[in-house]
Amino acid sequence: MTIQLGQTAPDFRQESTHGEIRFHEWLGSSWGLLFSHPKNFTPVCTTELGEVARLRPEWDRRDVKPIGLSVDPVEAHHKWEADIEETQKARPDFPMIADPAAKVSALYGMIHPESDPVLTVRSLFVIDPSKKIRLILTYPPSTGRNFHEVLRAIDSLQLTDTRSIATPANWSPGEPVVISPKLSDEEAKRQFPQGYRTLKPYLRLVDLETSIR
Incomplete structure (x- = not known):
C-alpha cells in the first residue's frame, strides 16, 4: 500500500507499551507523529x-502525540526503554507499538520490497487532527532523523x-513568510495591513509578528 500526502491515515488496533491502541481514537483531536524502527x-x-x-515539552506545546513502532513484541519494547533511559538519560x-506480524x-507501506521483508524502513508520518497525513519522511538506516x-x-x-x-526555504518561526499567489494585491493588503514586500508579482513576503489574530 502506498500512502500519500492528504490521505486519511489508516486506522488500526494494535498492542503497545501503553496497552491496546485504537489509533484514531488515541489521536483524538491532536496532531500525531508516527515513526517506525527496523527492530x-x-x-x-x-x-x-x-x-x-x-x-x-515541544510536542506538548504543539499538541502533538508521538508514537513509535517496531516489529518486536511489547516485552522487548519495555527492555529497550530501560536501555534508552540508561544511555540517553x-x-x-x-x-511504542508492537507490530510482530507487520500489520x-x-x-502504512513501511516495508520496502527491496529491503528485508521482516524489517520496517525508518518512516515518519505527521498526521493532523482531521486524521490527514501531512508529512512523510523516510530515512536510510545510517542517518538519524532530525526531529x-x-x-x-x-x-x-x-x-x-x-x-x-506558505513558508520559504530554511524558514524558522518568526521569520517572514510568503503570501499565497492566490490572493490579489487588494486582498493581501486587507489581510496584511502592516504591509508586505513584493519581489515579484508571485513572490510577496510579509512579517507576521504584528498581524496574527
Missing part, C-alpha cells in the same frame, strides 16, 4: 527514541493552516 536494540534508533522523549513516555507496517526539522515542519503546517501563506 529493537539498534544504535541509531536508540538515540532517536531518547531525543523524542527529551522533546516532550531520557525514558520514552509515549507508546501496521504493511498498512528539530520535524518540529520546524509542524510549525509551518500549523501556521499555514490558518492563513493564506
Whole structure:
C-alpha cells in the first residue's frame, strides 16, 4: 500500500507499551507523529527514541502525540526503554507499538520490497487532527532523523493552516513568510495591513509578528 500526502491515515488496533491502541481514537483531536524502527536494540534508533522523549515539552506545546513502532513484541519494547533511559538519560513516555506480524507496517507501506521483508524502513508520518497525513519522511538506516526539522515542519503546517501563506526555504518561526499567489494585491493588503514586500508579482513576503489574530 502506498500512502500519500492528504490521505486519511489508516486506522488500526494494535498492542503497545501503553496497552491496546485504537489509533484514531488515541489521536483524538491532536496532531500525531508516527515513526517506525527496523527492530529493537539498534544504535541509531536508540538515540532517536531518547531525543523524542527529551522533546516532550515541544510536542506538548504543539499538541502533538508521538508514537513509535517496531516489529518486536511489547516485552522487548519495555527492555529497550530501560536501555534508552540508561544511555540517553531520557525514558520514552509515549507508546511504542508492537507490530510482530507487520500489520501496521504493511498498512502504512513501511516495508520496502527491496529491503528485508521482516524489517520496517525508518518512516515518519505527521498526521493532523482531521486524521490527514501531512508529512512523510523516510530515512536510510545510517542517518538519524532530525526531529528539530520535524518540529520546524509542524510549525509551518500549523501556521499555514490558518492563513493564506506558505513558508520559504530554511524558514524558522518568526521569520517572514510568503503570501499565497492566490490572493490579489487588494486582498493581501486587507489581510496584511502592516504591509508586505513584493519581489515579484508571485513572490510577496510579509512579517507576521504584528498581524496574527
